[in-house]
Amino acid sequence: MGGPDLEYKSRFLDWDRRSWVRSKPRRDSPFSPARHYFSPELCPLLRHPLLADAPAGVRETVLVHALYIHLEFTVRLEMGPVNETCALLRSPRFLPWLPAGMKDDALRIYTDEAAHAEMTHRLLAAVRDETGIVPTDHSPRFLGELSRLYSAELPVYRPLVKLFFTIVSETLITGSLTKLPKDPSVQQSVRDLAQDHAADEGRHHAYFKQLFEYLWPRLPVPLRRKIGMLLPDVVLAFLWLDEPAFTAALEPILGGAAGMVVAETADAEDTRAEVLDSAAPTLRMLRAAGVFDDPVVANAFQGKGFPVEGAPAPPPGVAHDLVLALLAVPLGVSLGDDTAPGVPAHQRVAHLVRWLDTARELDPGLRFTVRDRDDDAGVLSVELDGPVAARVAFCVTDRPRLTTFTALRGHDVAVVCGDRPAARAELETGGTRTLDLDPSWLAALTNPGARPLFWGVSATEIAPSVLDQE
Template sequence: MCGVTGLFIGCPALTACPKAALAALATAGTGHAAEPPAVPPEYRTPFATWFERASVRQAPRRVLDEGEEKHSFSPDLVPVAGHALVRALPGDVFEQVLTQHLYRYLDFTTKLEHLVVNRTVLGIAHRTLGVDLPEEMVFDAYKIYCDEAYHAVFSMDLLRQVRARTGIAPRLAPEPYFMTRLRRLQESLAPELRPLAELLFVVCSETLISATLAEVPDDARVHAAVRDTIRDHAQDEGRHHAYFASFLKYLWHQLSPPVRRHLAPLLPDLVLAFLHPDLPSVREELLAYGLSADDSEQVLAEVYDERKVREHARGTARLTLRYLTSVGVLDDPAARDRFEELGLLEGAPPE
């Protein structure tokens, strides 16, 4: 089964896989062999203490305390929760806003880890991507695969606990918006480039800095089980961040110049595919709470002002942009123009 975005790793008969794409495009558009790849950087594993420290190895199951009367999520990290029209909703409805945000976060995590990240990690572990990597880096992919699978398990476990405790049914789209956007971006590319776009999407998603992972664990207003679950996730993701920053160097230096030129301008859109808010779903949710159509549009316009959205994306992607710059992505004029157009470069806000 090829999955939602059409990437299945490990099938030896598949012709439209990253390995096939790398081989087929090595000389594309050049008329001669691709330039030799740069000498790979030395790989320093961030997983030296994985067997002792990974959440799947040592963290207990996080269980909701039935007597704890706290929020399901940090109000400061739920954008619409700060708007006066939402804060004016009855207390039980306002708590639903926070709970639905937790559900979205947990569903987002489950599907990102299972359906996208672990497909790439499986390809790394089984050497089917066509990217030459150190043996230690290949072995570390097995550890990431375990981590991400466990993140999906504890996210779904917590969602089920919250649903049982609160009686609030999750309002979740069948497909998270980041997957819809990724698929649309892939469809704009030649078929042989689509798997490579997903690899780069994984690099972006794993190197972005999430305020949720950074701030929820320290918010005493939130249920301890939620805080501890997100803390477990954050500790693992710190190692994944370092890993994929290294993986980018190996991947990018082994792509041919024509392939780099095709993919470099796509990278800012891959960043925003992950970060841009799902406005249709938020609109539908606001209407379900009893806000009028006009009030719902007012909340969306004031909370998700385009400049604010771009400022948030720029801050969240700061380290990702640094890594992309280090491998030469922004040396490509078309890529730099697209980053500036989308307001992702410091000092270049959108009009």
């Protein structure tokens, strides 16, 4: 069920009246020999010297291929990552704290996107029949790029990674959505399809922007960094020129020069400026959420050519945030009020060791060594080697003795359950940051079946992904 603390504003209350698939007729305007099949302004290849002065028929063939590549991109995106994500969002097991209305709207977006794919494919077939130009058989570049990023992650992270793929794709605003419908030189049926698509995507943009605003603050800081470092590559996967597809399309026209023309076009200053322009709404969303406050993430964006400003130095308390993430339980799971009375301290220490070992299995990047273990006092001391270096002490009893705090001194972070404010203050004065967990957390720790929500992810794929097949 949806979380009561989230006020969800649905953009789909009048979906039956406004959605393309629910309310509008098919667009079957006849083609005109006097009009282009794609907007020349949106085809940077035509600015290259080898094509700028080419015969009109050659340039029009390039525009037809630009339309084909755009349409195939749309079909594969909507039927692949976007609708896979919508199905995932609708699943009660994935982010169960989301408002029920938001989960319901995921099905409406799924329906919209499937219709976009069908109508887009229908237009592609109509243009092929009209022009006799055969589309290049290709797999869109973005799928390969996303598959590379997706496959590099452990399965426990992949649903969340794919969710952010979709958030990025649905919040970018490209020229095909804003400029193509307004270009009077383009075939009416192409403009109509783009206009209808853009109207639906405006609602989808608002939905995924709100989803991001719900989700990002709830992610542990280490997971924000992990996801944040992927985002510049995700943005470029969607916006970068599909060099393999355009090279294959141009080879019958330019022969061996096709690859050079495409590479030079992709690297041209005006092409890069168009990428930044399309990325601007997403970058504003990320900036407003503080994504670039992490200098590691800001540097990742800067390294890919995005002019973002980040914080001047690493954020304080990274070890503290890592431990907080490490102890997180799955989103939406209630810890309950039970503090597991009667469970001996040594059993709690054993459960904590199991908890940490499970977290290490979920992410091999977590590296630690147990330095000291006092089962009677309920204290475990570990040395973290990665992803940050720190000495961390865990006190897993809800009534720690004052003498126990002596064992916590000298650590970078001390995790304490219980009410000993004076002793905690003394630790802080000595340079140890304390993380005071509600004693109810112990109930989750002492549950033999409990598993940590390390990095904040708790889901498995509900169906095979298209990203597994690229």
